[in-house]
Amino acid sequence: IAYHNRGNARFGLGDKSGAIADYDQAIKLKSDFSSAYYMRGNVRYALGDKQSAISDFDEAIKLKPDFARAYHDRGLA
DSSP: OHHHHHHHHHHHTTOHHHHHHHHHHHHHHOTTOHHHHHHHHHHHHHTTOHHHHHHHHHHHHHHOTTOHHHHHHHHHO
């Protein structure tokens, strides 16, 4: 959770590469962390990497089928 939270802070401050690194670490430590996939998808979308964003949103949805925000943001991507 600490990596996820730091990723959120970094993303909020505009440090997208740092945010991705933190979400990667959160996922490495807890492979079923749907929120980390979702947030990494948002960062990737912000970077213009729509295909990777969609993959992350897909994984978040797979892990948490009722993740409405992930469905919404996947549709945007």
